[in-house]
Amino acid sequence: MVDLREPWSIGPVEIPTRLVLAPMAGVSVQAFRRQGRRFGAGLVCSEMVSCAGIEHRNERTLGYLRVASDEHPLAIQLFGSEPRTMAEAARMVEAAGADLVDLNFGCPVRKVTKTGAGATLLDDPARAAAIVSAISAAVDIPVSVKLRRGLRDGSRDCLVVGPRLVEAGAASLTLHPRSARQMYTGTADHALTAELVSLVDVPVIASGDIVSRAKARAVLATTGAAAVMVGRAAQGNPWVLEEIVDGEPREPSREEVVAELVLFVRETVRELGERRASGFLKKFYGWYLGRGRFPRPFKQELVQLSSTEEVERRLIAAAPGALELIERLESEIPSGDEVTLELPISIYGGG
Numbered sequence: 463m464v465d466l467r468e469p470w471s472i473g474p475v476e477i478p479t480r481l482v483l484a485p486m487a488g489v490s491v492q493a494f495r496r497q498g499r500r501f502g503a504g505l506v507c508s509e510m511v512s513c514a515g516i517e518h519r520n521e522r523t524l525g526y527l528r529v530a531s532d533e534h535p536l537a538i539q540l541f542g543s544e545p546r547t548m549a550e551a552a553r554m555v556e557a558a559g560a561d562l563v564d565l566n567f568g569c570p571v572r573k574v575t576k577t578g579a580g581a582t583l584l585d586d587p588a589r590a591a592a593i594v595s596a597i598s599a600a601v602d603i604p605v606s607v608k609l610r611r612g613l614r615d616g617s618r619d620c621l622v623v624g625p626r627l628v629e630a631g632a633a634s635l636t637l638h639p640r641s642a643r644q645m646y647t648g649t650a651d652h653a654l655t656a657e658l659v660s661l662v663d664v665p666v667i668a669s670g671d672i673v674s675r676a677k678a679r680a681v682l683a684t685t686g687a688a689a690v691m692v693g694r695a696a697q698g699n700p701w702v703l704e705e706i707v708d709g710e711p712r713e714p715s716r717e718e719v720v721a722e723l724v725l726f727v728r729e730t731v732r733e734l735g736e737r738r739a740s741g742f743l744k745k746f747y748g749w750y751l752g753r754g755r756f757p758r759p760f761k762q763e764l765v766q767l768s769s770t771e772e773v774e775r776r777l778i779a780a781a782p783g784a785l786e787l788i789e790r791l792e793s794e795i796p797s798g799d800e801v802t803l804e805l806p807i808s809i810y811g812g813g
């Protein structure tokens with residue numbers, strides 16, 4: 463039986479638990495990643511960052527490269543299709559302080575695939591391998607790659623592409639065994655993960671439908687994967703990470719839910735600014751307050767409030783006991799301002 467608390471490593475990077483927090487666009491902000499580490503994820507990952515955005519020094523894109531000192535080990539994920547541009551972006555990821563550079567060869571969204579990036583690369587193994595080898599040559603940190611099974615339903619292309627990427631220098635592979643076409647429908651076929659594990663000599667991370675400790679252990683046992691990755695189950699629910707790593711399912715109290723959400727709101731506002739954060743956060747209200755934790759109209763009320771300060775006030779009014787918890791958490795966890803590392807000047811300067 464695999465112990466989820468057993469450390470492992472990708473190249474020289476030591477990872478304290480067998481649980482990885484998934485990269486999710488529009489979700490995996492620094493606040494999400496720091497919370498994930500606190501609840502037991504051994505490795506966290508940024509959402510996919512555009513290499514073209516980095517190349518053009520797009521300010522918002524560069525913001526995604528901001529790392530906090532208590533996030534480590536952390537991967538920053540890149541998407542793109544040009545080996546040279548991607549290698550340049552990977553150098554910036556390394557300079558920003560990431561422990562790993564992860565490559566997105568799985569995104570099924572048209573906006574990404576039509577540029578030749580994301581899951582399209584599963585149909586172009588030569589280009590995919592060229593990207594990995596260009597990046598491996600450009601940086602000292604390990605390169606990992608996240609794949610889907612292939613573009614079409616039933617595809618087994620990941621079993622062809624995966625080993626080629628390892629030959630090209632990938633130090634780890636993550637497989638989400640759905641086709642790009644499937645998006646998020648159907649189920650993740652982890653029999654394919656087991657096949658991939660048997661074909662490569664680097665750690666494989668299993669992604670898809672890991673929602674409980676039982677599922678995590680079953681997938682680890684049947685696939686031989688080094689770790690499991692959790693995505694949607696952790697949205698508004700960091701407690702599932704604790705459950706997966708440590709044991710019994712535990713439904714948090716209303717006070718705990720409010721305290722974590724308030725902390726998340728405060729940190730996200732620091733990270734994104736009030737204007738961007740207030741839109742970004744709306745989906746999180748449903749995620750945190752759903753699951754039968756609060757009556758449905760309460761969420762409706764929160765999404766209509768115009769400032770995050772009002773949201774915070776309303777949340778605390780619904781569970782006044784949360785205040786004490788928030789104070790305790792804030793005294794235990796360093797604030798985002800204290801731990802967020804400044805980006806090296808060279809990143810802004812184009813050097």
Ligand SMILES: Cc1cc2nc3c(=O)[nH]c(=O)nc-3n(C[C@H](O)[C@H](O)[C@H](O)COP(=O)(O)O)c2cc1C
Pocket residue numbers: 484485486487488489509510539566568569608638669670671672691692693694695
């Ligand atoms: C909202 C959302 C955004 C995602 N964004 C990314 C991304 O930026 N990069 C990536 O590699 N995968 C992304 N994924 C895929 C997840 O990392 C993961 O592989 C997938 O959701 C299956 O795992 P799950 O069943 O635990 O959610 C995203 C998934 C969701 C739901």
